[in-house]
Amino acid sequence: MTTSADKFIPPKPKYFFPSIKGKKVVFTNGCFDMLHIGHVRYLEAAREYGDVLIVGVDSDESFRRCKGRNPLFPQEHRAEMLKALKCVDDVRIFEEGTLDSLIAGLKPDVLVKGEDYKPKEVLGREHAKKTVCISVGVDIHTSDLIERIRNI
Numbered sequence: 001m002t003t004s005a006d007k008f009i010p011p012k013p014k015y016f017f018p019s020i021k022g023k024k025v026v027f028t029n030g031c032f033d034m035l036h037i038g039h040v041r042y043l044e045a046a047r048e049y050g051d052v053l054i055v056g057v058d059s060d061e062s063f064r065r066c067k068g069r070n071p072l073f074p075q076e077h078r079a080e081m082l083k084a085l086k087c088v089d090d091v092r093i094f095e096e097g098t099l100d101s102l103i104a105g106l107k108p109d110v111l112v113k114g115e116d117y118k119p120k121e122v123l124g125r126e127h128a129k130k131t132v133c134i135s136v137g138v139d140i141h142t143s144d145l146i147e148r149i150r151n152i
Contacts, residue, residue: 020052020106023050023051024049024051024052024110025050025051025052025054025106025107025108025109025110026046026049026054026109026111026112027053027054027055027056027106027108027110027111027112028042028111028112029055029056029057029094029099029102030055030056030057030058031057031063031066031067031071031078031142032055032078032081032082033063033071033078033142034142034145034146035078036140036142036145037138038136038139038140038141040085041136041137042114042134042136043055043082043085043088044087045112045134045136046087046112046134047087049109049112049132050109052089052090053088053089054089054090054091054092054108055082055088055090055091055092056091056093056094056099056103057075057078057091057093057094058093058094059075059093059094060074060075061095061096062094062095063075065096066096075093076093079091079093099123100124102124103123103124103127103128104124107127107128108128109128109130110128110130111125111127111128111130111131112131112132112134113131113133113134114133114134114135115133115134115135116133117133118133119131119132
């Protein structure tokens with residue numbers, strides 16, 4: 001007679017994506033502090049590479065370490081704004097140092113980053129079938145927008 005203790009049930013991975021089976025999955029990530037047209041066009045272009053677009057957004061603490069300042073909007077607000085875009089299927093908040101684990105758990109078909117990256121420099125590229133760096137023809141940066149607002 002076997003007991004439940006005799007049956008090994010493997011745990012779900014930390015990042016579990018049950019609804020993507022059989023679909024071409026695209027992943028990208030960023031801070032997305034002040035959503036602007038450059039972000040929207042970038043995410044729409046990323047979505048064109050597959051059936052599902054999952055976006056990783058830096059947690060507030062990860063944002064502070066990356067940018068050296070506090071985010072304008074908390075992580076939950078940034079994630080909610082991204083999720084509201086019709087091109088985005090799912091948003092995951094990640095801590096600094098866990099992005100590679102998120103990508104490894106997802107195993108995307110396509111990993112997308114902006115033109116300021118080179119494919120061989122993209123974190124997590126070894127977990128994706130393909131890595132692309134794209135340009136959307138809009139040269140807008142959140143830091144520039146913040147500076148413009150300060151000068152009003």
